Amino acid sequence: MSPPAPGERRGSGRTWFFLGMALVLVLDQASKFLVTREFVLYESRQVIAGLFSLTYLTNTGAAFGILAGHPTWWRQAFFTGVALVALAVIVWLQGRLAGQSRWYTVSLSLIGGGALGNLVDRVRLGAVVDFLDFYIGSHHWPPFNLADSAICVGVFLFLVLQFFSDDHRKKK
Helix, strand or coil: CCCCCCCCCCCHHHHHHHHHHHHHHHHHHHHHHHHHHHCCCCCEEEEECCCEEEEEEEECCCHHHCCCCCCHHHHHHHHHHHHHHHHHHHHHHHHHHCCCCHHHHHHHHHHHHHHHHHHHHHHHHCCEEEEEEEEECCEECCCECHHHHHHHHHHHHHHHHHHCCHHHHHHC
C-alpha cells in the first residue's frame, strides 16, 4: 500500500468509499420509497413523450428478468449469496486499488452502493423495485432503478481506469 498523499490521512479513502456507498444506498432506497408510495404497481406516468416514463414494476429475477421463474427460496438464496460475495470482493478491491487513484474509490462505491440497494429490496420485499422506463415507440429497454444505474456507471468507470492504468499500458 502506498503512503498517504500530502494532507491525506491513511484510511480516509476507506471513509469516502463507505460514505459513497451509503449515499448511493440512501438515494436508491429513497427513490424506491417515493415510487412505491406515489404509484400503484404497474402504474406508468409519462415524463418525456415517446422516450421516458416512470413505471412502478418489481423484478424477482436479475437483469432483464433472468432467473425470475425459479423457486423463490432458491432465487433469494442465490441472489443474496452473489450480492454478499460481490460486496466482499468490492471491499477487497477498494483496499488494494484505492491508493492508485481516488477514481477507484468512486467506481467501487457506486458498484457497492448499487449492490446494497438491490440487496435491501430482495431481503425486504423479495423483489427489486424498478421504475426508470426508457423506450422509443413500443420498443422498451428493460426498466431499472438508481442502484442499477450506479452499478453500470461504476463498472464502466472501473473498466476505463483499468484500461488506462500503467499496468495495462505496460502489457502492450
